[in-house]
Protein backbone atom coordinates (compact mmCIF):
# COMPACT_ATOMS: atom_id res chain seq x y z
CA UNK A 1 0.00 0.00 0.00
CA UNK A 2 2.54 2.51 0.41
CA UNK A 3 0.80 3.72 3.30
CA UNK A 4 2.95 2.34 5.98
CA UNK A 5 0.71 4.27 8.31
CA UNK A 6 -2.12 2.03 7.38
CA UNK A 7 0.00 -1.04 7.43
CA UNK A 8 1.24 -0.58 10.91
CA UNK A 9 -1.60 1.54 12.19
CA UNK A 10 1.06 3.32 14.11
CA UNK A 11 2.57 6.12 12.15
CA UNK A 12 4.65 7.40 14.98
CA UNK A 13 6.09 4.10 16.13
CA UNK A 14 9.75 4.12 15.40
CA UNK A 15 11.04 1.00 13.65
CA UNK A 16 14.45 -0.28 14.67
CA UNK A 17 17.28 1.28 12.77
CA UNK A 18 20.49 -0.08 11.53
CA UNK A 19 19.60 -1.71 8.28
CA UNK A 20 21.41 -1.04 5.07
CA UNK A 21 18.66 1.38 4.31
CA UNK A 22 18.83 3.03 7.68
CA UNK A 23 18.74 6.55 6.42
CA UNK A 24 15.87 5.82 4.20
CA UNK A 25 13.84 4.27 6.92
CA UNK A 26 14.65 6.92 9.40
CA UNK A 27 12.40 9.31 7.61
CA UNK A 28 9.88 6.55 7.26
CA UNK A 29 9.92 6.05 10.96
CA UNK A 30 9.51 9.70 11.70
CA UNK A 31 6.88 10.37 9.17
CA UNK A 32 5.12 7.11 8.82
CA UNK A 33 5.88 7.93 5.30
CA UNK A 34 3.27 8.23 2.67
CA UNK A 35 3.16 9.30 -0.84
CA UNK A 36 1.82 10.76 -4.69
CA UNK A 37 3.05 12.48 -7.72
CA UNK A 38 2.12 15.20 -9.82
CA UNK A 39 4.41 15.84 -12.70
CA UNK A 40 3.44 18.98 -14.35
CA UNK A 41 4.01 18.32 -17.96
CA UNK A 42 3.50 21.31 -20.10
CA UNK A 43 2.12 20.44 -23.42
CA UNK A 44 2.66 23.95 -24.68
CA UNK A 45 4.16 23.98 -28.14
CA UNK A 46 2.59 20.64 -28.83
CA UNK A 47 0.34 21.06 -31.74
CA UNK A 48 -2.90 19.16 -32.04
CA UNK A 49 -1.36 17.14 -34.85
CA UNK A 50 1.49 15.80 -32.84
CA UNK A 51 -0.90 14.84 -30.06
CA UNK A 52 -2.94 12.88 -32.49
CA UNK A 53 0.14 11.06 -33.68
CA UNK A 54 1.16 10.36 -30.14
CA UNK A 55 -2.19 8.94 -29.12
CA UNK A 56 -3.79 7.46 -32.18
CA UNK A 57 -7.41 6.61 -31.48
CA UNK A 58 -8.01 3.33 -33.30
CA UNK A 59 -11.11 3.59 -35.41
CA UNK A 60 -12.60 0.16 -35.14
CA UNK A 61 -16.01 -1.25 -35.71
CA UNK A 62 -16.27 -3.20 -32.51
CA UNK A 63 -19.40 -5.01 -33.68
CA UNK A 64 -17.35 -6.49 -36.49
CA UNK A 65 -14.36 -7.28 -34.35
CA UNK A 66 -16.23 -9.07 -31.67
CA UNK A 67 -18.25 -11.16 -34.05
CA UNK A 68 -15.31 -12.04 -36.27
CA UNK A 69 -12.63 -12.45 -33.60
CA UNK A 70 -13.35 -15.00 -30.95
CA UNK A 71 -10.19 -14.25 -28.95
CA UNK A 72 -11.16 -11.69 -26.30
CA UNK A 73 -7.51 -10.90 -25.72
CA UNK A 74 -7.12 -9.78 -29.28
CA UNK A 75 -5.31 -6.46 -28.96
CA UNK A 76 -7.50 -5.07 -31.71
CA UNK A 77 -10.40 -5.09 -29.26
CA UNK A 78 -10.19 -1.95 -27.22
CA UNK A 79 -9.56 -2.46 -23.54
CA UNK A 80 -12.69 -2.05 -21.44
CA UNK A 81 -13.48 -2.30 -17.76
CA UNK A 82 -14.01 -6.05 -17.94
CA UNK A 83 -10.30 -6.49 -18.73
CA UNK A 84 -9.18 -4.99 -15.43
CA UNK A 85 -8.87 -6.79 -12.10
CA UNK A 86 -8.50 -4.64 -9.00
CA UNK A 87 -6.82 -5.40 -5.75
CA UNK A 88 -7.62 -3.18 -2.82
CA UNK A 89 -5.30 -3.60 0.14
CA UNK A 90 -7.18 -3.08 3.36
CA UNK A 91 -7.03 -3.88 7.00
CA UNK A 92 -9.80 -5.24 9.18
CA UNK A 93 -9.23 -2.66 11.91
CA UNK A 94 -9.84 0.27 9.61
CA UNK A 95 -12.31 -1.21 7.14
CA UNK A 96 -15.33 0.13 9.00
CA UNK A 97 -14.42 3.68 8.12
CA UNK A 98 -12.60 3.13 4.85
CA UNK A 99 -15.08 0.87 3.15
CA UNK A 100 -17.10 3.90 2.07
CA UNK A 101 -14.22 5.10 -0.06
CA UNK A 102 -14.07 1.82 -1.97
CA UNK A 103 -17.84 1.86 -2.34
CA UNK A 104 -17.60 5.33 -3.87
CA UNK A 105 -15.91 3.92 -7.00
CA UNK A 106 -16.54 0.16 -6.97
CA UNK A 107 -19.31 -0.99 -9.35
CA UNK A 108 -20.94 -4.06 -7.84
CA UNK A 109 -21.19 -6.96 -10.26
CA UNK A 110 -19.26 -4.97 -12.86
CA UNK A 111 -15.77 -4.29 -11.56
CA UNK A 112 -13.70 -7.41 -10.99
CA UNK A 113 -11.29 -7.78 -8.11
CA UNK A 114 -10.82 -8.29 -4.41
CA UNK A 115 -10.31 -6.60 -1.13
CA UNK A 116 -7.32 -8.21 0.57
CA UNK A 117 -7.55 -8.15 4.35
CA UNK A 118 -5.00 -8.96 7.03
CA UNK A 119 -7.59 -10.83 9.12
CA UNK A 120 -10.93 -12.50 8.44
CA UNK A 121 -13.87 -10.10 8.68
CA UNK A 122 -15.44 -9.67 12.09
CA UNK A 123 -19.00 -10.82 12.56
CA UNK A 124 -20.34 -7.31 12.31
CA UNK A 125 -19.34 -7.31 8.60
CA UNK A 126 -21.02 -10.63 7.82
CA UNK A 127 -22.77 -11.55 5.66
CA UNK A 128 -20.43 -9.70 3.33
CA UNK A 129 -22.49 -7.29 1.19
CA UNK A 130 -22.49 -7.65 -2.59
CA UNK A 131 -22.07 -3.88 -2.81
CA UNK A 132 -18.50 -4.23 -1.51
CA UNK A 133 -15.58 -5.85 -3.32
CA UNK A 134 -15.37 -9.56 -2.44
CA UNK A 135 -12.78 -10.10 0.26
CA UNK A 136 -9.81 -12.41 0.55
CA UNK A 137 -7.58 -12.89 3.58
CA UNK A 138 -3.86 -12.71 2.90
CA UNK A 139 -1.68 -15.68 3.74
CA UNK A 140 0.25 -15.42 6.97
CA UNK A 141 3.64 -13.98 6.11
CA UNK A 142 5.50 -15.15 9.20
CA UNK A 143 5.10 -18.76 8.14
CA UNK A 144 6.66 -18.03 4.75
CA UNK A 145 9.45 -15.59 5.52
CA UNK A 146 11.00 -15.91 8.91
CA UNK A 147 13.50 -13.21 8.10
CA UNK A 148 11.12 -10.53 6.86
CA UNK A 149 11.76 -7.39 8.84
CA UNK A 150 8.36 -5.90 8.12
CA UNK A 151 5.78 -8.66 7.68
CA UNK A 152 2.84 -6.27 7.29
CA UNK A 153 4.51 -4.77 4.21
CA UNK A 154 5.43 -8.19 2.81
CA UNK A 155 1.78 -9.09 3.14
CA UNK A 156 0.89 -6.09 0.99
CA UNK A 157 3.30 -6.83 -1.83
CA UNK A 158 2.36 -10.53 -1.77
CA UNK A 159 -1.17 -9.47 -2.58
CA UNK A 160 0.01 -9.33 -6.20
CA UNK A 161 0.86 -13.00 -6.09
CA UNK A 162 -2.37 -13.95 -4.35
CA UNK A 163 -4.40 -11.86 -6.79
CA UNK A 164 -2.81 -13.55 -9.82
CA UNK A 165 -3.44 -16.94 -8.22
CA UNK A 166 -7.17 -16.22 -8.27
CA UNK A 167 -6.88 -17.11 -11.93
CA UNK A 168 -9.33 -14.61 -13.40
CA UNK A 169 -9.76 -14.97 -17.15
CA UNK A 170 -9.36 -12.41 -19.91
CA UNK A 171 -7.34 -10.10 -17.71
CA UNK A 172 -5.23 -7.42 -19.37
CA UNK A 173 -4.35 -5.32 -16.35
CA UNK A 174 -4.06 -5.85 -12.62
CA UNK A 175 -4.57 -2.61 -10.72
CA UNK A 176 -3.34 -2.31 -7.14
CA UNK A 177 -4.70 0.32 -4.81
CA UNK A 178 -5.44 1.13 -1.17
CA UNK A 179 -8.65 1.26 0.82
CA UNK A 180 -8.29 5.02 1.32
CA UNK A 181 -8.17 5.74 -2.39
CA UNK A 182 -10.86 6.52 -4.92
CA UNK A 183 -10.42 5.73 -8.60
CA UNK A 184 -11.90 7.26 -11.74
CA UNK A 185 -12.56 3.98 -13.53
CA UNK A 186 -13.45 5.23 -16.99
CA UNK A 187 -10.34 7.36 -17.18
CA UNK A 188 -8.22 4.48 -15.99
CA UNK A 189 -9.62 2.26 -18.74
CA UNK A 190 -9.05 5.00 -21.30
CA UNK A 191 -5.45 5.52 -20.21
CA UNK A 192 -4.59 1.82 -19.99
CA UNK A 193 -6.10 1.19 -23.41
CA UNK A 194 -3.28 3.29 -24.89
CA UNK A 195 -0.68 0.81 -23.66
CA UNK A 196 0.02 -2.63 -25.09
CA UNK A 197 -1.22 -5.06 -22.45
CA UNK A 198 0.66 -7.93 -24.09
CA UNK A 199 4.00 -6.32 -23.13
CA UNK A 200 5.55 -5.89 -19.70
CA UNK A 201 4.16 -2.67 -18.25
CA UNK A 202 4.46 -1.17 -14.77
CA UNK A 203 2.37 2.00 -14.89
CA UNK A 204 2.01 4.48 -12.09
CA UNK A 205 3.62 7.52 -10.68
CA UNK A 206 5.74 8.87 -7.87
CA UNK A 207 4.84 11.07 -4.90
CA UNK A 208 4.24 14.79 -5.18
CA UNK A 209 6.72 15.22 -2.35
CA UNK A 210 10.37 15.25 -3.36
CA UNK A 211 11.40 13.76 -0.04
CA UNK A 212 9.15 10.72 -0.42
CA UNK A 213 10.69 9.94 -3.79
CA UNK A 214 14.19 10.69 -2.62
CA UNK A 215 13.82 8.27 0.29
CA UNK A 216 12.75 5.44 -2.03
CA UNK A 217 13.09 6.05 -5.71
CA UNK A 218 11.98 8.64 -8.20
CA UNK A 219 11.23 5.67 -10.46
CA UNK A 220 8.91 3.86 -8.05
CA UNK A 221 5.11 3.75 -8.31
CA UNK A 222 3.33 4.61 -5.08
CA UNK A 223 0.66 2.06 -4.34
CA UNK A 224 -1.69 4.37 -2.47
CA UNK A 225 -2.06 6.35 -5.66
CA UNK A 226 -2.46 3.03 -7.45
CA UNK A 227 -0.53 1.39 -10.27
CA UNK A 228 -1.20 -1.12 -13.01
CA UNK A 229 0.74 -4.22 -14.03
CA UNK A 230 0.06 -5.76 -17.40
CA UNK A 231 -1.08 -9.37 -17.26
CA UNK A 232 2.21 -10.85 -18.50
CA UNK A 233 4.20 -8.76 -16.04
CA UNK A 234 1.96 -9.60 -13.07
CA UNK A 235 2.27 -13.29 -13.93
CA UNK A 236 6.03 -13.01 -14.12
CA UNK A 237 6.21 -11.12 -10.83
CA UNK A 238 3.98 -13.69 -9.17
CA UNK A 239 6.36 -16.47 -10.13
CA UNK A 240 9.45 -14.57 -8.99
CA UNK A 241 8.18 -12.70 -5.97
CA UNK A 242 9.00 -15.14 -3.20
CA UNK A 243 12.55 -15.53 -4.47
CA UNK A 244 12.91 -11.79 -4.65
CA UNK A 245 11.53 -11.18 -1.16
CA UNK A 246 14.00 -13.71 0.17
CA UNK A 247 16.81 -11.76 -1.49
CA UNK A 248 15.76 -8.54 0.22
CA UNK A 249 14.62 -9.44 3.72
CA UNK A 250 15.47 -6.02 5.12
CA UNK A 251 13.23 -3.95 2.88
CA UNK A 252 10.46 -2.39 4.88
CA UNK A 253 8.03 -0.86 2.43
CA UNK A 254 5.88 -2.82 -0.02
CA UNK A 255 6.17 -0.42 -2.94
CA UNK A 256 9.94 -0.43 -2.68
CA UNK A 257 9.94 -4.23 -2.52
CA UNK A 258 7.99 -4.38 -5.78
CA UNK A 259 10.17 -1.73 -7.36
CA UNK A 260 13.30 -3.70 -6.42
CA UNK A 261 11.90 -6.97 -7.74
CA UNK A 262 10.82 -5.36 -11.00
CA UNK A 263 14.23 -3.73 -11.42
CA UNK A 264 15.80 -7.18 -11.13
CA UNK A 265 13.48 -8.34 -13.89
CA UNK A 266 14.63 -5.44 -16.05
CA UNK A 267 11.31 -3.61 -15.93
CA UNK A 268 11.16 0.14 -15.33
CA UNK A 269 8.27 2.36 -14.36
CA UNK A 270 6.20 4.04 -17.04
CA UNK A 271 5.24 7.35 -15.45
CA UNK A 272 1.63 8.23 -16.01
CA UNK A 273 0.37 11.35 -14.32
CA UNK A 274 -3.12 11.50 -12.92
CA UNK A 275 -2.58 8.99 -10.11
CA UNK A 276 -2.45 11.04 -6.91
CA UNK A 277 -0.61 9.78 -3.88
CA UNK A 278 -1.31 12.98 -1.90
CA UNK A 279 1.55 12.90 0.58
CA UNK A 280 0.20 16.19 1.80
CA UNK A 281 -1.71 17.67 4.69
CA UNK A 282 -4.25 20.41 5.07
CA UNK A 283 -6.26 22.00 2.32
CA UNK A 284 -5.38 20.52 -1.07
CA UNK A 285 -7.84 22.72 -2.96
CA UNK A 286 -4.95 24.73 -4.40
CA UNK A 287 -3.59 21.57 -5.98
CA UNK A 288 -6.93 20.25 -7.22
CA UNK A 289 -7.73 23.66 -8.70
CA UNK A 290 -4.65 23.53 -10.93
CA UNK A 291 -4.47 19.90 -11.99
CA UNK A 292 -2.17 19.20 -14.93
CA UNK A 293 -3.73 18.42 -18.28
CA UNK A 294 -3.97 14.69 -17.93
CA UNK A 295 -6.93 12.48 -17.04
CA UNK A 296 -7.67 12.30 -13.34
CA UNK A 297 -7.13 8.70 -12.20
CA UNK A 298 -7.02 8.48 -8.43
CA UNK A 299 -7.01 10.32 -5.14
CA UNK A 300 -5.34 8.86 -2.07
CA UNK A 301 -5.00 9.83 1.60
CA UNK A 302 -8.52 11.11 1.78
CA UNK A 303 -8.35 10.81 5.56
CA UNK A 304 -5.13 12.72 6.04
CA UNK A 305 -6.11 15.89 4.19
CA UNK A 306 -8.97 18.27 4.95
CA UNK A 307 -12.30 17.46 3.30
CA UNK A 308 -11.84 18.61 -0.30
CA UNK A 309 -15.06 20.67 -0.27
CA UNK A 310 -15.88 23.23 2.44
CA UNK A 311 -18.76 22.41 4.79
CA UNK A 312 -18.74 18.73 3.84
CA UNK A 313 -17.40 15.67 5.57
CA UNK A 314 -14.60 13.72 3.90
CA UNK A 315 -16.97 11.08 2.67
CA UNK A 316 -19.57 13.56 1.41
CA UNK A 317 -16.80 15.48 -0.34
CA UNK A 318 -15.69 12.38 -2.17
CA UNK A 319 -19.25 11.46 -3.11
CA UNK A 320 -19.73 15.01 -4.36
CA UNK A 321 -16.64 14.85 -6.57
CA UNK A 322 -17.79 11.47 -7.86
CA UNK A 323 -21.00 13.14 -9.12
CA UNK A 324 -18.85 15.15 -11.48
CA UNK A 325 -16.75 12.09 -12.34
CA UNK A 326 -19.94 10.31 -13.32
CA UNK A 327 -21.16 13.09 -15.59
CA UNK A 328 -17.94 13.69 -17.53
CA UNK A 329 -14.87 11.81 -16.31
CA UNK A 330 -12.75 13.15 -19.15
CA UNK A 331 -13.05 16.74 -17.91
CA UNK A 332 -12.96 16.23 -14.17
CA UNK A 333 -10.32 18.45 -12.53
CA UNK A 334 -9.06 19.56 -15.93
CA UNK A 335 -8.04 23.20 -15.73
CA UNK A 336 -9.42 25.61 -18.30
CA UNK A 337 -8.57 29.30 -18.19
CA UNK A 338 -10.29 32.20 -19.91
CA UNK A 339 -10.06 35.95 -19.75
CA UNK A 340 -12.81 38.54 -19.80
CA UNK A 341 -11.50 41.71 -21.45
CA UNK A 342 -14.21 44.19 -20.35
CA UNK A 343 -13.42 43.54 -16.67
CA UNK A 344 -9.82 42.31 -16.91
CA UNK A 345 -10.83 39.17 -15.06
CA UNK A 346 -9.12 35.82 -15.40
CA UNK A 347 -11.26 32.79 -14.65
CA UNK A 348 -9.69 29.43 -13.94
CA UNK A 349 -11.97 26.41 -13.87
CA UNK A 350 -11.14 23.01 -12.47
CA UNK A 351 -14.06 21.14 -14.02
CA UNK A 352 -16.40 19.61 -11.45
CA UNK A 353 -14.37 20.97 -8.56
CA UNK A 354 -13.78 24.73 -8.36
CA UNK A 355 -13.63 28.01 -10.21
CA UNK A 356 -11.46 30.98 -9.31
CA UNK A 357 -11.91 34.57 -10.41
CA UNK A 358 -8.87 36.84 -10.40
CA UNK A 359 -9.44 40.56 -10.91
CA UNK A 360 -6.53 40.87 -13.32
CA UNK A 361 -5.40 39.47 -16.64
CA UNK A 362 -2.92 36.81 -15.56
CA UNK A 363 -0.95 34.50 -17.83
CA UNK A 364 -1.81 30.84 -17.94
CA UNK A 365 1.72 29.89 -17.00
CA UNK A 366 1.06 31.63 -13.69
CA UNK A 367 -2.42 30.23 -13.10
CA UNK A 368 -1.24 26.70 -13.76
CA UNK A 369 0.93 26.82 -10.66
CA UNK A 370 -1.07 25.50 -7.73
CA UNK A 371 -1.64 27.92 -4.87
CA UNK A 372 0.19 26.43 -1.93
CA UNK A 373 -2.82 25.95 0.34
CA UNK A 374 -1.42 22.60 1.56
CA UNK A 375 1.57 21.47 3.61
CA UNK A 376 4.11 18.70 3.09
CA UNK A 377 3.69 15.35 4.77
CA UNK A 378 4.38 15.57 8.49
CA UNK A 379 7.93 14.64 9.26
CA UNK A 380 9.02 16.23 6.03
CA UNK A 381 8.39 19.77 7.17
CA UNK A 382 11.74 19.99 8.86
CA UNK A 383 13.50 19.20 5.61
CA UNK A 384 14.32 22.15 3.46
CA UNK A 385 12.27 23.39 0.54
CA UNK A 386 11.73 22.73 -2.29
CA UNK A 387 9.17 20.23 -1.04
CA UNK A 388 7.21 19.45 -4.15
CA UNK A 389 7.71 17.93 -7.57
CA UNK A 390 5.87 20.88 -9.13
CA UNK A 391 5.99 24.66 -8.90
CA UNK A 392 3.62 26.45 -6.57
CA UNK A 393 2.53 29.99 -5.76
CA UNK A 394 2.29 31.34 -2.23
CA UNK A 395 -1.03 32.86 -1.20
CA UNK A 396 -0.39 36.63 -0.89
CA UNK A 397 -2.28 39.76 0.08
CA UNK A 398 -1.98 41.12 -3.43
CA UNK A 399 -5.61 41.60 -4.54
CA UNK A 400 -4.66 40.99 -8.17
CA UNK A 401 -3.26 37.53 -7.42
CA UNK A 402 -5.79 36.39 -4.83
CA UNK A 403 -8.76 34.47 -6.19
CA UNK A 404 -12.43 34.62 -5.39
CA UNK A 405 -13.05 30.92 -4.79
CA UNK A 406 -16.18 29.03 -5.87
CA UNK A 407 -16.77 25.32 -5.42
CA UNK A 408 -18.74 22.83 -7.44
CA UNK A 409 -22.34 22.82 -6.24
CA UNK A 410 -24.54 20.98 -8.73
CA UNK A 411 -24.71 19.64 -12.24
CA UNK A 412 -27.49 19.50 -14.79
CA UNK A 413 -27.40 17.69 -18.10
CA UNK A 414 -29.47 18.48 -21.17
CA UNK A 415 -29.26 17.03 -24.68
CA UNK A 416 -26.06 18.60 -25.78
CA UNK A 417 -24.63 20.37 -22.80
CA UNK A 418 -23.74 20.03 -19.17
CA UNK A 419 -24.24 22.95 -16.82
CA UNK A 420 -22.18 22.92 -13.65
CA UNK A 421 -22.91 25.50 -11.00
CA UNK A 422 -20.21 26.70 -8.63
CA UNK A 423 -21.00 28.78 -5.54
CA UNK A 424 -18.83 31.22 -3.67
CA UNK A 425 -16.84 29.87 -0.74
CA UNK A 426 -14.74 32.87 0.14
CA UNK A 427 -13.97 36.46 -0.63
CA UNK A 428 -10.41 37.66 -0.60
CA UNK A 429 -11.48 40.47 1.78
CA UNK A 430 -9.09 42.82 0.03
CA UNK A 431 -9.50 46.09 -1.84
CA UNK A 432 -10.33 45.48 -5.51
CA UNK A 433 -7.38 45.00 -7.83
CA UNK A 434 -8.61 47.30 -10.58
CA UNK A 435 -11.85 49.04 -11.36
CA UNK A 436 -13.88 45.82 -11.47
CA UNK A 437 -14.46 44.06 -8.20
CA UNK A 438 -15.89 40.53 -8.37
CA UNK A 439 -17.15 40.69 -4.80
CA UNK A 440 -20.81 40.59 -5.78
CA UNK A 441 -20.52 37.42 -7.89
CA UNK A 442 -22.27 34.61 -6.06
CA UNK A 443 -22.38 31.86 -8.66
CA UNK A 444 -20.63 30.73 -11.78
CA UNK A 445 -22.35 28.56 -14.34
CA UNK A 446 -20.08 26.60 -16.61
CA UNK A 447 -21.44 25.05 -19.79
CA UNK A 448 -19.53 22.24 -21.47
CA UNK A 449 -20.46 19.85 -24.26
CA UNK A 450 -22.23 16.65 -23.26
CA UNK A 451 -21.27 13.39 -24.96
CA UNK A 452 -18.16 14.98 -26.40
CA UNK A 453 -15.41 13.85 -24.08
CA UNK A 454 -12.18 15.74 -23.86
CA UNK A 455 -9.48 13.86 -25.70
CA UNK A 456 -6.70 12.53 -23.54
CA UNK A 457 -4.29 15.43 -22.98
CA UNK A 458 -6.57 17.67 -25.00
CA UNK A 459 -7.79 21.08 -23.92
CA UNK A 460 -10.88 23.23 -24.00
CA UNK A 461 -11.13 26.96 -24.52
CA UNK A 462 -13.87 29.12 -23.07
CA UNK A 463 -15.71 32.44 -23.23
CA UNK A 464 -17.01 34.45 -20.31
CA UNK A 465 -20.53 35.87 -20.52
CA UNK A 466 -21.11 38.53 -17.91
CA UNK A 467 -23.17 41.70 -17.73
CA UNK A 468 -22.19 44.51 -15.36
CA UNK A 469 -23.82 44.20 -11.96
CA UNK A 470 -25.07 40.63 -12.36
CA UNK A 471 -24.47 38.27 -9.48
CA UNK A 472 -23.85 35.28 -11.76
CA UNK A 473 -21.16 34.76 -14.37
CA UNK A 474 -21.38 32.26 -17.19
CA UNK A 475 -18.55 30.42 -18.83
CA UNK A 476 -19.04 28.54 -22.09
CA UNK A 477 -16.62 25.88 -23.21
CA UNK A 478 -15.78 25.57 -26.87
CA UNK A 479 -13.09 24.08 -29.06
CA UNK A 480 -9.87 26.05 -29.16
CA UNK A 481 -8.97 27.91 -32.32
CA UNK A 482 -5.70 29.22 -33.65
CA UNK A 483 -6.87 32.70 -32.67
CA UNK A 484 -6.96 31.89 -28.96
CA UNK A 485 -4.31 34.04 -27.36
CA UNK A 486 -3.21 32.30 -24.25
CA UNK A 487 -2.62 35.27 -21.97
Ligand SMILES: *[C@@H]1O[C@H](CO)[C@@H](O)[C@H](O)[C@H]1NC(C)=O
Nearest residue numbers: 060061062063064065067068
Ligand atom coordinates in the same frame (compact mmCIF):
# COMPACT_ATOMS: atom_id res chain seq x y z
C1 LIG B 1 -20.15 -2.30 -37.96
O1 LIG B 1 -20.32 -3.58 -38.51
C2 LIG B 1 -21.68 -4.04 -38.51
C3 LIG B 1 -21.70 -5.52 -38.97
O2 LIG B 1 -20.83 -5.71 -40.02
C4 LIG B 1 -22.51 -3.13 -39.40
O3 LIG B 1 -23.87 -3.56 -39.41
C5 LIG B 1 -22.42 -1.72 -38.85
O4 LIG B 1 -23.10 -0.81 -39.70
C6 LIG B 1 -20.97 -1.27 -38.72
N1 LIG B 1 -20.91 -0.01 -38.02
C7 LIG B 1 -20.19 1.00 -38.43
C8 LIG B 1 -20.23 2.24 -37.56
O5 LIG B 1 -19.49 0.96 -39.44
Ligand SMILES: *[C@@H]1O[C@H](CO)[C@@H](O)[C@H](O)[C@H]1NC(C)=O
Nearest residue numbers: 071072073077080081082170
Ligand atom coordinates in the same frame (compact mmCIF):
# COMPACT_ATOMS: atom_id res chain seq x y z
C1 LIG C 1 -15.24 -5.78 -23.34
O1 LIG C 1 -14.48 -6.55 -24.22
C2 LIG C 1 -14.89 -7.92 -24.29
C3 LIG C 1 -13.93 -8.64 -25.21
O2 LIG C 1 -12.76 -8.92 -24.55
C4 LIG C 1 -16.30 -8.01 -24.78
O3 LIG C 1 -16.73 -9.35 -24.80
C5 LIG C 1 -17.22 -7.21 -23.88
O4 LIG C 1 -18.52 -7.16 -24.41
C6 LIG C 1 -16.70 -5.79 -23.73
N1 LIG C 1 -17.48 -5.14 -22.72
C7 LIG C 1 -17.98 -3.93 -22.87
C8 LIG C 1 -18.75 -3.38 -21.74
O5 LIG C 1 -17.83 -3.30 -23.91
Ligand SMILES: *[C@@H]1O[C@H](CO)[C@@H](O)[C@H](O)[C@H]1NC(C)=O
Nearest residue numbers: 107108109110129130131132
Ligand atom coordinates in the same frame (compact mmCIF):
# COMPACT_ATOMS: atom_id res chain seq x y z
C1 LIG D 1 -24.96 -8.78 -7.81
O1 LIG D 1 -25.40 -9.97 -8.45
C2 LIG D 1 -26.00 -10.91 -7.56
C3 LIG D 1 -26.27 -12.19 -8.33
O2 LIG D 1 -26.79 -11.90 -9.58
C4 LIG D 1 -27.28 -10.30 -6.97
O3 LIG D 1 -27.86 -11.18 -6.08
C5 LIG D 1 -26.89 -9.01 -6.24
O4 LIG D 1 -28.04 -8.36 -5.76
C6 LIG D 1 -26.12 -8.06 -7.13
N1 LIG D 1 -25.63 -6.99 -6.32
C7 LIG D 1 -25.76 -5.70 -6.63
C8 LIG D 1 -25.28 -4.72 -5.63
O5 LIG D 1 -26.22 -5.34 -7.71
Ligand SMILES: *[C@@H]1O[C@H](CO)[C@@H](O)[C@H](O)[C@H]1NC(C)=O
Nearest residue numbers: 341342343344361434435436
Ligand atom coordinates in the same frame (compact mmCIF):
# COMPACT_ATOMS: atom_id res chain seq x y z
C1 LIG E 1 -7.13 46.29 -17.87
O1 LIG E 1 -5.83 46.31 -17.33
C2 LIG E 1 -4.96 47.16 -18.06
C3 LIG E 1 -3.58 47.00 -17.51
O2 LIG E 1 -3.59 47.06 -16.12
C4 LIG E 1 -5.46 48.60 -18.00
O3 LIG E 1 -4.62 49.42 -18.77
C5 LIG E 1 -6.89 48.65 -18.55
O4 LIG E 1 -7.41 49.95 -18.37
C6 LIG E 1 -7.77 47.67 -17.82
N1 LIG E 1 -9.06 47.61 -18.47
C7 LIG E 1 -10.21 47.67 -17.81
C8 LIG E 1 -11.45 47.56 -18.60
O5 LIG E 1 -10.25 47.80 -16.59
Ligand SMILES: *[C@@H]1O[C@H](CO)[C@@H](O)[C@H](O)[C@H]1NC(C)=O
Nearest residue numbers: 309310311407423424425426
Ligand atom coordinates in the same frame (compact mmCIF):
# COMPACT_ATOMS: atom_id res chain seq x y z
C1 LIG F 1 -20.38 26.97 4.90
O1 LIG F 1 -21.17 27.14 6.04
C2 LIG F 1 -21.17 28.47 6.54
C3 LIG F 1 -21.97 28.51 7.83
O2 LIG F 1 -23.12 27.72 7.74
C4 LIG F 1 -21.76 29.39 5.46
O3 LIG F 1 -21.74 30.72 5.91
C5 LIG F 1 -20.95 29.28 4.20
O4 LIG F 1 -21.54 30.03 3.17
C6 LIG F 1 -20.86 27.84 3.75
N1 LIG F 1 -19.95 27.75 2.61
C7 LIG F 1 -20.23 27.10 1.50
C8 LIG F 1 -19.21 27.11 0.44
O5 LIG F 1 -21.30 26.52 1.34
Ligand SMILES: *[C@@H]1O[C@H](CO)[C@@H](O)[C@H](O)[C@H]1NC(C)=O
Nearest residue numbers: 343344360432433434435436
Ligand atom coordinates in the same frame (compact mmCIF):
# COMPACT_ATOMS: atom_id res chain seq x y z
C1 LIG G 1 -9.96 52.84 -13.50
O1 LIG G 1 -10.84 53.78 -14.10
C2 LIG G 1 -10.28 55.08 -14.26
C3 LIG G 1 -11.35 56.00 -14.74
O2 LIG G 1 -12.24 55.38 -15.63
C4 LIG G 1 -9.10 54.98 -15.22
O3 LIG G 1 -8.51 56.22 -15.36
C5 LIG G 1 -8.07 54.00 -14.66
O4 LIG G 1 -7.02 53.79 -15.57
C6 LIG G 1 -8.71 52.66 -14.35
N1 LIG G 1 -7.75 51.83 -13.66
C7 LIG G 1 -7.47 50.59 -14.04
C8 LIG G 1 -6.44 49.84 -13.24
O5 LIG G 1 -8.02 50.05 -14.97
Ligand SMILES: *[C@@H]1O[C@H](CO)[C@@H](O)[C@H](O)[C@H]1NC(C)=O
Nearest residue numbers: 440441442443469470471472
Ligand atom coordinates in the same frame (compact mmCIF):
# COMPACT_ATOMS: atom_id res chain seq x y z
C1 LIG H 1 -28.96 37.18 -7.97
O1 LIG H 1 -29.79 38.05 -8.72
C2 LIG H 1 -31.07 37.52 -8.97
C3 LIG H 1 -31.84 38.45 -9.90
O2 LIG H 1 -31.08 39.48 -10.36
C4 LIG H 1 -31.82 37.33 -7.67
O3 LIG H 1 -33.09 36.76 -7.92
C5 LIG H 1 -31.02 36.40 -6.79
O4 LIG H 1 -31.61 36.28 -5.52
C6 LIG H 1 -29.59 36.88 -6.62
N1 LIG H 1 -28.85 35.85 -5.94
C7 LIG H 1 -28.03 36.10 -4.94
C8 LIG H 1 -27.35 34.89 -4.33
O5 LIG H 1 -27.84 37.22 -4.53
